[in-house]
Amino acid sequence: MAQRLQSSSQRKPLLIPTPSGLYCEPGDFYIDPRRSVAKALITHAHSDHARPGSQAYLCALPGVSILRHRLGARARISGIQYGEERSIGDVRVSFHLAGHILGSAQIRIETSGEVWVFSGDYKRADDPTCDPFETVRCNTFITESTFGLPIYRWDSGARIAQEILDWWNSCREAGRAAILYSYSLGKAERILAELAQITAQSVFVHETIHSVVDCYREERIRMLPTLPIPKEPPNITLSGQLILVPPNADSSSWMKHIGPYETAFASGWMVTRSSRRLNRFDRGFVLSDHADWPALIQTVKESEADRVLVTHGHTESVVRYLRESGFDAARLDPEPPGRSDPWRHTR
């Protein structure tokens, strides 16, 4: 083991952090670049991973329509089948299921017998909107660590969906609307798909979510029927209805007209009381599209990597824990210095 470690760490890294993002020199491309570049490989379409302005984009095939929706019609986007190998420069590249959202991928890079995998964002829990995570063996594994502390442990999506349905029902009994805040790409669709397995009622969704839901429907994801939130004071009453809204949406105009309501937020951050208490929501549902602590550690083990690079989140804790468990782990500098809010988490 010690010999193998040495050999892999002595080699030139396949991916290096640059101000523009993670760069693969032998392939001359970037993964999830922060700035405009010539060739961008995109793990998934969330705005902190897929930024506009690059000349050409490559992503997993089911993610193309969402990425186009996010980046605009003029972006040059090509899709690649999961598992299909393609030569880019001097490396061979393939995309593999990450289970994060529809079309999300881990990116595997191979050159002369050495394999690197960049996990992107991923989860191990079941999700009806995307196929489950695929374990990819590699020499160097770059993992995210958004929820890299043992306080983060998720219940299954099905169980949370039941909690959401119970809350929705209790709101209906009390004659209130149920406003559920959730990220427009991934989380909202997952909730609609999870709920579709236990109910058949229609859900009102904010226009931002609606456009993403349409992309998901193109990919034949089964979700509850959706209706747009009426802009004018509604003719139909919204009491007893579930309404999905992105957390950053300006909801003040229509919320005035809908009568009494309760609010909730679906996110992994809802685990701690301080985050639940600090915001203005009545309920917090712990539902995340990231790996929780046990899943992070399990995934690192299953990758059988000689070397683990940890990025994006609680890097220090995960690195230290992995080192103490016998892994060769290091932090991959996640943020370039001077980023505005050092504590701000990303979705």
Add this chain to the structure above:
Amino acid sequence: MKRFANLIELLTRTEPTRDRIRILVDYFSSIPPEDASWAIYLLLGRRPKRLVTSPTLREWALQHAAIPRWLFEESYKAVGDLGETVALIVYSSARDSVQKSFPLSQWVEDRLLPSQRIHADALRRKVCQWWSESDRGELYLLNKLLTGTLRFPIPRLDVVRSISQAFGVPITTISLRLGEDWQPSADYFRHLISPGGAEEIRTHPFPFLEPSTLEQPLEGLGSCEDWLAEGMLPGIRAQLVRRANSVSVWSKEGECLTKSFPGICRAALMLPEGTVLDGKIVSLQHLRLPPVSSLHRIIGERRILNDFVDPSSAVFMTLDLLEENGKDVRNLPLVDRRREIEGLLRLPLPLLRTPPVFEPRNWSKLREVFKNSRQEGHDLILLRRLASKYVGGPSKDWWEWHFDPMTISAVLVNVKADPREGLSHPSEYTLAVWKQNALIPLARIPKAPALENFPELIRWIVRHTTQRFGSTYTVEPHQVLEVTFDDLSPSSRHKSGFVLRAPRITRWLREKPAVEAGTLEQVARLANVPRYGTSSKTFFPPPKGLFDQG
């Protein structure tokens, strides 16, 4: 237990009182009486005896979850509460079937209370067993009960009000019964919500008259001679009811305070049967500084104040007489009622007094008095129309004339913000003042509207955080803000030694270097203005022999 855990969860949100009461009403009207009685017991801040110390619980959690100590500490930093960290770490998400939940009363009576006498090892095994079968909310509550650290940020009065609302029993009745000695049981709860008997109702107060706040010039009130002007010490408005061979004390919110001030009650037993007084309970500790906060603490903690031992700590300042010899006298003019009070209080009752009366000839003289009055420790002057009746509810016959607020410049040291929303939406600011070379936190101020006009300051905060603990972020000590507050009193719970009343941020002193911000000496000076009865001739002097009792 699940329902109570859920209740705590809902209550700890910062919500308006009326929502809190709605939640409590929903809860009380839908649970069995034995659970309700335990819920009230816990909501009022009473706690079963601690079973484990927090450090021990931490050790058990480390073993149970098999994680290294440093990782626990990192998690603790992210969470900010020990009981909650343990709950999250020992939670196992593997099981999906909905667990059956024990009712709260069974949890306490069958599990926690019998565990008080068992050996630590056996208890540890039990706790681990409980951990493995509870959900997140229950785990948190369980850990808090085990370590005796369950605290509620909700006012006692909200609990009283919601029981009253849920079962249609007057607030005063509920408050009176909760003041008795009681142990949780289904029977007690049924007694608590049963309709009040005539005996009980006889001890209830009259509806309180609510003074208005004076904002217009004094001249608008007409002639100075028609008014009674009195200096008010900060305190708690109350009615003292001397009927049915007993005395009860009521706050204007309907809370029964009898148990908290036995000295005042014993003194009031000397009053003739059928007497009701309106007044203010004030604290005269050291005859210098009136720490109204300590009175609130006495009530909040249900502590029994032995005011015969320390007779100077709580006194009833009589403002008005509502019933005399069993006869309702509220319709008499104030001037007559006042005369009767003087007759009543001729008895040697040091714990029942009247406030100092100012007798200026005209409004401008009163303004001079007003200026000096703060030095006496007064927080306002009460103006009352001499010809007025006593009518419950808002009144234009009583006016409160408040002093200008105090200000101090302080350094921003901490902000609180939801990690998810980022620092650009702070929800609380901690400000500190200098004590020699160290900054001592002086006040935590929730969301400051004044600061939202300064996006630059928010941007500065975002870039200059140095540490994070839970949702609290340490900021480099550079920015100076002006803090305005109504009054301050000494406090042993606050690091600075003072608690500010109604603190708010009023200005961003952006040119002021942090080293020039206010100091603790300045704060102490604001608190230490000589107070109480040294220069005023009109003030009721402390009667002789006050300290000889007990």
